[in-house]
Amino acid sequence: MLKWVQRQSFRCPPRSRDSDRAIIEGSDPRVATCRGKLQNRRSKLNQEINKELRLRAGAENLFKATTNKKLKETVAVELSFVNSNLQLLKEQLAELNSSVELYQSDSTNAVMPMIPLGLKETKEIDFRDPFKDFILEHYSEDSDAYEDAIADFMDTRQAMRTPLRDTTGIGLLFRYYNQLYYVERRFFPPDRSLGIYFEWFDSLTGVPSCQRTVAFEKACVLFNMGAIYTQIGAKQDRSTAKGLDAAVDNFLRAAGTFRYIHENFTNAPSMDLGPEILEMLVQLMLAQARECLLEKLQLQSEENRTIDICLDLAQEAAELAECYGHVHDLISHEAVHDYVPYSWISLTQVKREFYTGQAHCHAATGILHPESSHMSPTTKEVLQFLHTQSDSTQLEINTPQEEHERRTLGRAHLREALVLQEECQRQHRMCRELRGKHALAAVLRNAHKRALHAYTATETEDDFSDMLDPPGIQPSTKFQLSLTAPDFAQYRVTDLFRSLGPIAIFSAKRHWSAPRVVQLRRNRPDEGFGFSVRGDAPVVVAVVEPGSLSEFGGVKEGDFVVAIGEKDVKWASHEEAVALIKSAGDSLVLKLVTPMDRNFLKSGKSGKGSVSTRSSSGSSSCMSSPAGSVTQHNGSKAGLLVSGAKLNWNPFKRNHSTSREGKDFLENVILR
Template sequence: MMHEGPVEQDEEGSDPRLATCRGKLQSQRAKLNQDINKQIMIRNGAEKLYKVTSNKKLRETVALELSFINSNLQLLKEQLADLNSSVNIYQNKSSAQLVPMIPLGLKETKEIDFKEPFKDFILEHYSEDSSKYENPIKEFMDIRQAVRTPTRDYNGVKLLFGYYNLLYYIDRRFFPPHRNMGIFFEWFDSLTGVPSTQKTIAFEKASVLFNIAALYTQIAAKQDRLTSSGVDSAVDNFLRAAGMFRYIRDNFSNAPSMDLSSDTLDTLIQLMLAQARECLFEKLTPGVENLGLQTCLEVAQEAQEVSAVYSSVHKVMNNSSVKDYVPYSWISLLIVKSEHYRALAHHYAAVGLLEHNGEINKETEIYLEFVHSIDANDSPTCMDIKVPRTMEERRQLGKAHLRESLLLHEEALRLHRMCKQLRQIDNLHERLRMAHDSSLDRYARCEQEDDFQEILDPPPIQAATKYQLTLMPPDFSEHAIKDLFHDLGPLKVFCARRQWTAARQIQLKKENEENFGFSVRGDSPVIIAAVDAHSLAQEAGLKEGDFVVLIGITDSKWMGHEEVVRLIRESGNELTLKVVTPIDHDYLHPKSSNNSTASSPASNTSTLSSGELSRVHMRFTTNPFAKDKRRRATWNFFRRSQSKDREFPIVGKDDNVLYR
């Protein structure tokens, strides 16, 4: 459970040296996109001119210009694709034989100066001396600055989670729903570098969550998957990334940037799940060729499952709304992997058949019928051997699988050669070539000179898996943080969504036997429950429902009921109070009597007279993270699902991000 106690919150997990190279990359992306947009506008104008003009010479000139513009556009898009295809820097350098994974780059953001807007708001809204909060403001700005350059490890993830949780307090302290603070959050798109600017802090939150997911993908790609622990860590991080992308998709809508759109997030979720399944498959393959026919068949089905998943992601990524956004190399890599794992499925099926000695038992025969299901295949070139009965049939079926594996690997190598960016990934070509040579070597060994049988295709292998992957939703409660602006008072009252009058100073002076003439209730802060008619308190201007924020020179906003009563009693005959009057909410008479003890400080009463003081214990929980976990999602303004208990559902009409 999260708490507001002091928690060390420094710049651990940040490396400012990363800003230079990443900022340069982002600038290059932004410039390329500006050039692309400029060329598209020129092309649109030229196309319109070509359509409307009847001058033959002018049409020829415009056609030549269009050809030149299209060439420029192609070159610019290729340069952008090269920038977005730099996956090698995220891979594990000691595992050159492994197929590379697709990680995501982080969204960049510009520095923001919160000092003057926050100080002005503290003075105007909270009627406090804003100079007292210069250090908290500076600390918040330092944390945000650190978040711009997180380290590519779990310390960086921790830093981003801490900042996101801190935004819960910043949102409620400084961002009222009824007006804009004049603060603009600008973030660059992860893949295109196109900047997006929003006034709402919800955009800041969504961008931070996206960067957490992107960090998970980079950590996963860095794992040494030749070890069991490395594979487990890679799977875990890909699933965490997928869970975070789903959380963003489910809680944010009408995103201003393409990388936060629902279509893109759906694609990224499926991509991360596919890569997690690929990592699981890599854990199954070491030594499997020596474990018998049924084990080889199980691994063959797992390989076919990986191929089917990548084929499905390829179809999703080819969607018109996503295809032009993601790098072409990603689409090419998906289809290469799909062909590669289909080839491996046939390879392992062939190995199991060719290496098996003796008769095939009944259980394995039943399994073979399941593996070689051809109910939907009516191809005349497909052999009718599903369960081989003799050694020769096993050899024929195994040889057919090897031949299919060779053909599929040759197709994967061809697709690899067709993509300029993939050709630059040496370990991918090496891995494909090694798999192809392994099947070719076995095919040569089972080839016989007197083999004149017709070459037929093997029955297709049915995809199946024994492993169910589950998305891992983010657990924000793991990262404890503190409210930097704790001194402003309890968040349930002293927040940007509540309004009250300016603070008033109340001077009370009584005789020894005289009463002050008021009573108090509740805790943190204590509220004036009643004011006696014609009393000292009434004459001094004290009102029912006032919050006591200062007793003498002591801040009382966080004080409990008994402590306030003690201070007032110890003041003697002269008492100085500082109070504020709420004007948008009746804390003294809450609407619901059922939850009055949990939602209002007006529950316990002490009458401040010369008589006996009653003391009642009541501790109000001010920790927002101690509530039902379902409440965490309500931290976001532009949430998809509606909440009936939210009091301010409207975002300014000038904002592009709308509350749903």
Template sequence: MNGIQDRFNSVMKSFARKDKQPAAEEADDAQKKESYFKRVKGSDPRAATCRGKLQFKRSKLNQDINKHLLLRQGAENLLRAAENKKVRQAVSLELSFVSSNLQYLKEELSDLNSSVEIYQGDSGTPYIPMIPFGLKETKYIDFGDAFKDFILEHYSEDAQKYAGAIQDFTNTRQAMRTPERNQTGLALLFEYYNQLYFIERRFFPPDRSLGIHFEWYDSLTGLPSCQRTVAFEKASVLFNMAALYSQLAARQERGTQEGLDSAVDSYLRAAGIYRYILENFSNAPSRDLDADVLDVLANLLLAQAKECLLEKLLLPEEKQDLSAQLDIGQEAAQVAEVYHRLREQMAAPSVQESLPVSWQQLIHIKEVYYTAISHHHFAVGLLEHEGPLSRRMADTLQLSQRDREGQLLSVEHKVPHNKVQQDYLAKCHLREAIVLHEESLRLYRMARELRKRDMLRHVLRLALELSSEQYGLLEREDDFDEPVDAPVVTGSSKYQLSLQAPDFSQHQVTDLFRELGPVEVFSAHHHWSAPRTVHIHRLPGEGLGFSVKMEAPVVVVGVEPAGLAERVGLKEGDYIAGLNGEDLKWSSHTEVVAQIRRAGSEFQLHIITPMDKTEQTPEPPRPPPMPPLSDKTWGSLSSSGVSSGVSSRKPSPASSLASQNSKGSARRHSWNPFKKGSRSDHPELYISNVVLR
């Protein structure tokens, strides 16, 4: 019996060792990957674990929500169709149970999407939190087998020679998944995006798929989307660039002018990237890349940039005159109006379900708060002003205050003529400020998620105390003039905001697969015959019987009938890819001619023959007619995107092709089948071009 027990224990131990071995190997692989990515500049691999867990929770919650929505829809249909009273009661009970579960799941998802304080700065200065955006998550992709097969099949070259380049690109994409929250992390995203320009043209033909699928998770809902096209990969990387800019802006020290300037710059760059996605990509498969959502996100970034500009005006601690106070009041009213229009835009059914409820609640609080701030500064300016109003001050008061609907106010209520009228108008504005501050605190208490933000409560309560203190100084026992409703402060701004389009030329990259040849010729869009070797043996005094033109690679032209070139099989339009084993794909016309002369009377040429007429004379790709866009576009086409600004060809003044390729390469966009016209939706939400001063 003991022998059987010992044998059983030994078998179980062997199984345990077998089970531990793969786990140990996986741990070693993970450790190797982590040690590598620590060396990749701009990558933080430790962020993958936390964000991965969050993404898994978000995705599971969305699946549960979708399941409960289907259950609720079925219960509602059954309730409408049922006639039996007991059945209707049972269905009603089930429907209430499903609805309560659905509400709970939505609140839990909102909590996951409402983490705004984690990205805020560490300053001790009280502030209203900004709204940063989370990054999209993606899965690891192994490009090795697909790229090697394509190199062997399409380019007829030894794929093993490019194993290092394939691994470098794979590692860069893996590192890009977890960028650091600084300028180095942004540079990593830009470099990967620029590298996609070459990768797409080298390996992604328009007529078939390599079997590579890019899977990204929605940053707002957590639902996965999977596409074959590089356009989806590009748009997702651009989204993460803008999201990272928004996080950098939220972390700035907003108690200093330098920090506020940096925050405004980051917000404008992020908004410019979202506008770029909006104008260059369409029919997005994920909700966070939808046109309506991108429009809201861009306008939210612009509103926060305006808020930072207002905070710049509030920085000086010295006493300000009436003109300065009126300017601050109008700026605050302008910020409130921008948030009001943004809140109306977010209320659209196509957007509301995608954005966290806490975002909408915070925007509502900011709208009311900055309206109160505008009234407060109008009142403080009027109270502290001594002497008569200047003509400019009177005009500013007249134009910056308007009557409420259905109420006629005397001119004295807007433009006082003496100190008594000034104090009375200030009292009206202070009373309105107090009412609005109390309303902002009420909205804060109603927001379940925002109630955890102690800093927000502190700012709102402090503003209420300041207005109440000023109002208390005006109250007298013999004062029987009750304040009327203050005029509405009209928003106005002296700042103009100009969106910053992404500048890809600042992050130059080198084509990892440069040895394949110039990308304008040796791309996935072109086809050639298999390389062949032509043996040239000429007699003394005999000509070669052909000429060459173009640059990198040179093209055979002017083949003489019955000449040496024709006898050995050279044809017009053939590319000379090598000579005596030396690669000439990147050699200029002058260099190839010199090589042939040095070769003497006997040498071997490596020739590639184009398979279509369009490649007889290599030219830069011309834009074909734009195809009709549909929901299938993302899965069947790939966007050419935007050039990184780095020419893949060797520059040469003798080459017309090189000159065409180098003209404005950093500013001219190549054709994009996802290109759309400029949007005109919600023109009132677009803040005019802005120049910081």
């Protein structure tokens, strides 16, 4: 049965390792940063929400079960209180999730805030008893020898609950994820449960989800990787080109991680792992990466902004506005809208209007540029395809030819930019959470001032053409974004339970008999033990001679040799195993297991027509000899073994040979 206990009770007896190793790289739960406090508050809210959900479930069951009218009225009142409390708690959690300023850059410059994700919380799990029981039952090994390995795995899981918000924290999550690859195959068979449940809280709603599958644990760890990438990206100093490059890289890594979850994990019980939410997060991260690229282009061209650059900025801003429009459509979907903070919906809408206004502003700057009367043919071609064709556009000037047309079109774009910037400020004021984001308010205010200044600078006299709407800006981009999928090979780990044997053979889904010890003794040095082996890690009994010591000792074709003498050979190569057999002398002690899976009950076959005899050591690699060739045994006239012939071997029935006297032969065999 699974136990939830405090951390100090998890510690194994004192182990012979340095105390410095107790602190795992990438995690430091003792550091009380503002982000750590935010996670603690989110964790407490998750627990409160879980409590209210249990109360509501109990009240609903009582309401359905009772027939007492008065009791039903009382339960209905209690249900209303529980639902009210639950709604308040979810609003508090949404407010925490919208606390984007905690993850923003420490720069004092006014920059557009990004949307980072909070981490999923999980409870602590004690793996010791289930793992030790499974090792003893399934692998038939001393489970006490694996206490250190189990404790190391538990320490790693405990550390990954509080990862640092940097590359070391990402590395910690990757190492734990890669270790899950081995743990899943070692301890989680497909046909039974160990009683281990992985419980994680939804990062957006705080609702707990619980499953027995390791796939759920993997998906949640990957989600936290993506969340940390978003926090690292939002934390970059976007006033420098280096910071913008780092932000783009982290947002693309986050998008690649969420896409990987979407493509490889299905039917997740948690809403934040649902396909609609994940697709929205992928598009949101791509939009934020594109936003950083636009900011970098603006930063690099700030001192010398030519007409071509202004038109490029206009189309890039229009492309970004279209991306945020797509994100807003996804986030407004019925399956997503009720599960994300309202501030996210408002911020994506604000950004869509803001960058549409920026596109008109950049287009006006290029059209009204002092050198616009001497455009190059390339610039004229770009300007020709700058605007979209729309029936609702009242101003029919797409490619201005004269100064009056350029001024009219430029002022129309500036007026549209002013209208859109005012709409941004209105939407900003309507959202209670966004009203407190001072950096966002400063960005919107500065953009409105710049557009207003440019508009008034071109004003000469009243003209009714100023009331006409300009054509839209054609979205276009020169940046091709490529998602960065998780690179699991970058963080290689060692299987903590490697001594159980090669994972392809000794795994939870494979079955084999209990280990048995066979001791073979031969009377004459020139007499073989009567079996040959093939393969490595572990070596497999390829052939057992009829009537030999091995057959009467219980050695079976297809057995895995897991130990020779006192030495464990599950990882031994073929040459090492043969050398140990040769060095055993006249007495050979083998520990064998018989695979119960059909795939491993098939005997290995050599090349067609190859023939081999017993070697003096009784072992052979079963390599094919030339067709028709015969390898003679030194001083022995033993019968030949034809590898290509079908062997009538039944693992549950022993065929006794009459080639030797049974009484004399069994004296040389010791069964354990």
